[in-house]
Amino acid sequence: MRRIQITFLSAGLLFGSLSLLNTAQAANEGTDTVPPPPQIQQAEPDTNAAQPDASTSPSSQSNDGITPTTPAQSDTSAPNTPPTYDLTTIIIDYKEYKIGDTVPQQYLDKTYTITEWQKRNLPAPQENTHWAYINANYILITNDVGKIVMGKSGDIFFRG
Structure with a gap:
């Protein structure tokens, strides 16, 4: 009977110390620094994006092939230039779509349709088109067939 008590006590101490170890490690790490997965690629009016310059921050470059790169910030010499929310590439169900492609049939359902486009800072839909909210993008x-006419980043909703 004494061996069983010692075994249970040892197991309890082991599992208790493991939970304390994870808590101590989490306290030393601070916040999670893993970047969110790349969902969209925003259209950039700058054509020099392929040539990095000295002013590009090292955080926007990726050398390991795993960490996604973030687009370089546009020129800050014009502070009154409004940000662009236009999308050229949209990821839907792990597949890349561009303007002119057709969305999957399920996204033509009314559950994805945006009726109050003004409250979301979206332009008025053209005739025979509608706004849909798919993967955090508009x-x-x-x-009729779900052909992509325009894409806007979901961040447009928070525009001031």
Whole structure:
């Protein structure tokens, strides 16, 4: 009977210390620094994006092939230039779509349709099109077949 008590006590101490070890490690790490997965690529009016310059921060470059790169910030010499929310590439169900492509049939359902586009800072939909909210992005698609007409980043909702 004494051996069973010692075994249970030892197991309890082991599991208790493991939970304390994880808590101590988490306290030393601070916050999670893992970047979010890349969902979209925003359209950049700058054509010199392929040539990095000396002013590009090292955090926007990736050498390990695993960490996604973030687009370089646009020129800050014009502070009154409004940000662009236009998308050229949209990821839907792990597949890349561009303007002119057709979205999967399931996204033509009314559950994805945005009716109050003004409150979300979106332009008025063209005739026979509607706004849809897919993967945290706003996509203007045709009513009949779901052809992508325009894409806007979901960040446009928070525009001031």
